[in-house]
Amino acid sequence: MNVIVDTIAKVAGLQPPSLPQLSLVNIPDISAVSPLASIAGTDPSKMLSAAGVLEKDQDTIRRIAGEASGLIGACAQDLIGLAMELASRAVPLAVGLLVPHPAARLSAEAALKALAMEYLGRAVARTGSLINELAAISAPLAEIATRTVSSHVDGGQPALKELQAVSGQAGFTPAGSTTASSSAASVAPMAEEDAAGSVAGTSSTSGSSTGSAAGEKAVDTALSMVGTPYVWGGTTPQGFDCSGLTQYAYRAAGVDIPRLAEEQTVGTQVSADELVKGDLVVWDGHVAMYAGDGQIVEAGDPVQVNPLRTSNMGMEFKGFWRPTS
Structure with missing residues (x-):
């Protein structure tokens, strides 16, 4: 039965981790931007558009996170079910180990090993299906991750000028910025990190592209x-x-x-x-x-x-x- 116990442990080890709790940036209250811009004679459209995109992106992230949690939970339940089913099917076969005849014991051991391999394969296939399911729903996140601030507010300079105009302060600098020029830096795309253990530096230059x-x-x-x-x-x-x-x-x-x-x-x-x-x-x-x-x-x-x-x-x-x- 050791092979069954080891396999159940491996199936348990395939349990996917739960998603971490989301911590999204609060969208600032910009309800006063339009009336103030109207008074100052400036165009707030880019700032309003950027805020709209941010709100839409956050809704998308929350929706995908909810769907992903459901898929992960379903996979975890399926793996538990596979482990329980394996144990249930192994018990009758294990009785053969108690038979004093050597051939009967060998037959029981072979049957238990085959059963263990079957269920380990099914468990691996189920986790592979989860990866495909998560990849299918997470496609919109790639667009969000590579989006830059500059694509909506031109690196921040036009928005800064609008804020300066609305505030009536020529030297106005947004809170948290040390100089006006610092706001011009756009947000770089998020670096991709392979949680599955991808081999760094092997995407196209590893070894030779051709083999024997x-x-x-x-x-x-x-x-x-x-x-x-x-x-x-x-x-x-x-x-x-x-x-x-x-x-x-x-x-x-x-x-x-x-x-x-x-x-x-x-x-x-x-x-x-x-x-x-x-x-x-x-x-x-x-x-x-x-x-x-x-x-x-x-x-x-x-x-x-x-x-x-x-x-x-x-x-x-x-x-x-x-x-x-």
């Missing part, structure tokens, strides 16, 4: 399967699990590799800087294939292309490996 003939062929085969559904134990174009995809792709390239993900640490181990097409990215319960340009192809649900990473839902990373014939 076998690696190139394996990648082409794997990429041709993008969109194929995830099937636990799947090794054909009707459905793949993670190691089934990489084994199928390399077999098409004339190279035989082991069936299980954790056993595909074969050939030569390489560093991130040495990655070429076809190299395997291996964890103790998952495997993907480097596709070049900082991307990997892997059997999620469905087979898909994602940014290169070295973490996978708490699994132990076993490194980058280059299979050889």
